[in-house]
Amino acid sequence: MARGTYLGEFELMALLALIRLGEDAYGVPICHEIEKRSGREAALGSVYAALERLEGKGLVTSRLGESTAVRGGRAKRYFRITPQGLHEVRQTQRALVNLWRGLPELEGSRA
């Protein structure tokens, strides 16, 4: 992993949610996915802030989708993980697993 590109906890969660959702990932389902898997309420504003940061780093791309009446005519913004983003997730996973391994305090418990 290049220096200065470590993923934050919430950024990692957003990227994992993106991978799970695939093509249909926009703000609402991403937020639901994070809430469902983590058991914590996630603010849509925080999700967008994290995704914008990730887009700035080139780990995510976005495109505008369709508008619907229920959204007040506003277009959806679909997000997609880039190959570089996928690589960063793998690197982070590897680093976390290495840190996890061999800790007597955490022996016998599953992450």
Add this chain to the structure above:
Amino acid sequence: MLRRPPALAVWLLDRLGYTRQNAALAGDLLEEFRNGRSAGWYWRQTLAVIADSFPQHLASLAPYLLAVSAGYAVQFPLSYALWSLGFPREVTGSGWAKAGLWALMQAAAWFAVAAPVKWTLGQWSSRVRPMFFSAGSDRQKRARILALAWYESFSFGFWCYCLCGVVFWRFSQAEFLKYESTWFVLWVFAPAVLSALAAPTTRASEPVEDREPWLAIPQREPVITVALPDGRAILLERDRLAESTFAAGDPELIRVAFGRGKSLDLLRRAIWLGGYRSRSYIQRRAESFTLAEFAALIDETARTKSVIEAWWCKTNRRESFRLRLKVWFCGDYARSDGVR
């Protein structure tokens, strides 16, 4: 009937959140709210968005505030030095003579600020503030506007000191400091912060659609919802007008949009105007248009020279005053960007 989120929360979200740069977030919040979330949830989300976006606002504001503060930092010691020397001296004369002098000096002050703007940016205006926030990512233009902001802050403050010294009274040191600091907070710093919070900034990463100049007008949407006679509601988008009109397959809608000899460009302008009005909390229009209203909107747009002109029309006096106040604070970005 679609549920409406709390009006104050929507207003705050639009003012202090970054939803004008990111309409998708506002759309997501609305979608969730209409899918059963509570008003309390909407409020919590709004406050979270504002808290997240405030540092971004401050970051975009920093160069402008720095320029304004630097101008003031030069003006203050100069005015203080003149005050120490007892300059300028109060003019003696009748109240009418002083009023005349006051008006003359005000006009000269306006000219002293507006002339360099005309010379540098090519337009007669003493309103540098909105220009900075509508300059987008043009670095050269932003640098010139920052220099003008410095000059405006300096010359306006200095002129006001001279004006007060000549026309009013010889103030004490304590009064001098009080008036200078009040001037800075009320007329320089506060309006700069307010206009920055209300002003959009475009970023290079934004899609081209979001960099359209008319999108910079507060609470704008180039989309309108039209209620068809058979009960359906369709969205007309400025860029996909023909596609969505024919996809709706309604002969009345096609007749209204394309059967009256209007140009596509005019129809797009009508959609921009309708989209703005339908979501304007000041003008308080309905969320969707009937076909007759849509036809009237097109005719209204055809009668006016520009959408901005139409935007000003059809508001009663009280609403017009509020709208003008709002534009005074937020800036008429569209006019300076040449929207027609």
